[in-house]
Amino acid sequence: MKVLVCVTQVLEVSTYVEFTADGRAVDPAFVTALVNEADLCAVEEALVLVEHAGDGEVVLVSAGEGEADEALRSALSLGPQRAVRAWADGVVASDPRSVAAALMAVVESESPDLVLTGVQSSDTGAQSVGPVLAAMWGVACVPVGRRLSASGSTLALEREFEGGIVERVEVDLPAVVTVQVGANTPRYGSFKDKMRAKKADIDVVVPSSLPPSRTTVARLCVALTGAGRSLELIEGGPAAVAARIADLVREVQS
Amino acid sequence: MTRSLVLAEVIDGVLAPVTAQAVTAAASLGGDVVLAVVTQEPHDLIEAASLVGVTEIVTVAAPGSDRDHEQALAAAAALVADVDPDQVLAGFTIRSSAYAAALGHLLDLGVVTDAIALRRDESGPLIATRSVYDGRVHAEVELDASRPGLVLVRPSTWEAAEPGGSPTVRSLAVDLPESRVRSVELVRPSGDVDLTRADVIFSVGRGVGSQENVAVFAEVAAKFGAALGSSRPIVDAGWLPASHQVGQTGTTVKPRLYVAFGISGALHHLAGMQNSQTIVVVNSDKNAPLFGHADVGAVEDIHDVVEQLNLLA
Structure with missing residues (x-):
């Protein structure tokens, strides 16, 4: 079984933030x-699926410039066999359709049985790359998945x-699944895997055609604190904090 | 004149609250608002869908379940072709996200998910605002005016449109495919809590540390008449049933008072509670992003605070 896993680098922004000169990043x-x-x-999930299948490989792909290699090496250290990067000038990183088109070039060259993505990127959270990629590939997508198991060409x-509703489903492979955050506890790779990840060759695949981008990030700005909320900090230790919370609860309930 | 198509979300045969909120967002752009209802028995929902601001209801009878996103995709594609809207709106929910971006690709629409504001300046492009980087940054995204836009709106962000409108109603026949995703079993959570009805929610996150500590918070919450919520890692760890989870894949809440203990404020949690009336955040990490969304905050050890709260209950 060959599983292609799409990984991406996400950004954590500090409490104080400034933007680039064009205001778009x-x-x-x-x-x-x-x-x-x-x-x-x-x-x-991919590593467990391939272990259970007894043969096959886990291949990583990330769409991005050089910085994507960092994400790939970091994920390689968990144990996947290979990593590929997809990039061409003209890929719009903020547009999930453009990113999916870049990833699709690797789907075509690798012909995997299954493609996995995370449910969303934690920084911008569009939940879109998996569904678009499935549409481009012409296969079914199961979003927000967990507890994957394969039997022959069927994935359960x-x-x-x-609201905590869960549906058990089956789908024929090939397919795309977006994996829920917290679906499992990712392993720490072995020392050997970490060393291998550092030195691994990462091939670059260039997508031959990209869709037009229909969205443009025009401007970023610092969010007004909590949509106009102003923070009152309680000092004076745990007892003072508890007293203030108790007062607030009683105000609401009176 | 602009025309919006709003794709209703139907869950268990009932119109989900986000639909009336999406109608408000659409109506704010002016022009016609067409509300599409795709479900097994759409005619049962005409009264509920007759919201103020809706000019026309289009129904599509769809045999599949409300979780069938392949059916939803085919119905939405047919509706866009039929209605020819300038923009399409739906809620940013798991059901809509399952097909929205694919719809955008197939019909070459500009897609913006998880929008928290929407505007169109004088004959300019549609501009949707997204909240990114744990809510610290707002991004204004312009949609290409040469193609229709598709915007998924964050739940509980717009007020709900009121019932009592008088739209025209028609039905559209669409040939819908059988889903390639086969349903085997539906499992509903053991429902011991309904967070959407709570006036006060005490919510615990990773900072709580252990299942034993969750029990301490549960006991204190009960003494104060508060419902117990949690962030997603607590549910993933199996310390609380899924019905307690606040956030994108849990429940979106809007209580009068939300007290977050040891929750840093990841995007998916924030989206589920940021419209609460009063937000209190207690966290030992002064850099927790959730402080940026709080009315009242304290940088304290949550275990010390709950111990003191227990004395006051």
Whole structure:
């Protein structure tokens, strides 16, 4: 079984933030980059599926410039066999359709049985790349999945809905699944895997055609604190905090 | 004149609250608002769908379940072709997100998910605002005016449109495919709590540390007449049933008082509670993003605070 897992780098923004001169991105001085948590859950699901299948491989893909290699190496250290990067000038990182088109070039060259993505990137959370990629590939997508198991060419899994509703579903492979954050606890890779990840060759696949981008990030701004809320900090220790909370509860309930 | 198509969300044969909120968002742009109701028995929902601001209801009889996103995709594509809207709106929910971006790709629409504001300046493009980076940054996204836009609106962000409108009603016959995703079993959570009805919610996050500690918070919450909520890691750890989870995949709440203990404020949690009337945040980490959305905050150890609260209950 061959599973392709899409991973992405996400940005954590510091409490104080400034933007680039064009106002369309956060100034890199105010961000910390890390691998998207849900994507690591997707990698873990993939590794378990391939272990159970007894043969096959887990291949990672990320759409991005050089910085995507960091996300790929970091995810490689969990144990996947290979990583590929997809990029061409003209890929719009803020447009999920453009990102999916870049990833699709690798889906075509790798012909996997299953493609996994994280349910959403933790920084911008559009929940779109998986569904678009499935539409481009012409296969079914199961969003917000967990507890994946494969039997022959059938994949069984659970999908989540709001309010804790869970639907057990089956889908024929190939398919795309977006894996819920917290679906599992991603493993720590072995020392050997970590060393291998550091040195791994990462091939670049160039998508041959990209869709037009129908959205443009025009401007970023610092969010007004809590939509006009102003923060009152309670000092004076736990007893003072508890007293204030108790007062607020009684105000609401009176 | 502009025309909006709002795709209703139907769950268990009932119109979900986000539909009336999406109608308000659509009506704020002016022009016609067409509300599409795709479900097994759409005619049962005409009265509920007759919201103020809706000019026309279009119904599509769809045999599949309300979780069938392949059916929803085919119905939405047919509706866009039929209604020819300038923009399409739906709620940013798991059901809509399951097909929205695919619809955008197939019909070449501009797609913005999780919008918290929407405007169109004088004959300019539609501009949707998204809340990103744990709510610290707002991004204004312009939609290409040469194509219709598709915007998923964050639940509980717009007021709900009131019932009592008098739209025209028609039905549209659509050939719907059988879903390639086969339903085997539906499991509903053991419902011991309904967070949507609570005036006061005490909510616990990773900072709570252990299942034993969750029990302490549950006991204190009960003494104060508060419902117990949680962030997603608490449910993932199996410390509370899923019905307690606040956030995108849990319940979206809007209580009069929301007290968050040891919750840092990840995007998916924030989206589920940020419209609460009063928000109190207690966290030992002064950099927790949720402080940016609080009315009252305290940088304290939550275990010390709950111990003191217990004395006051």
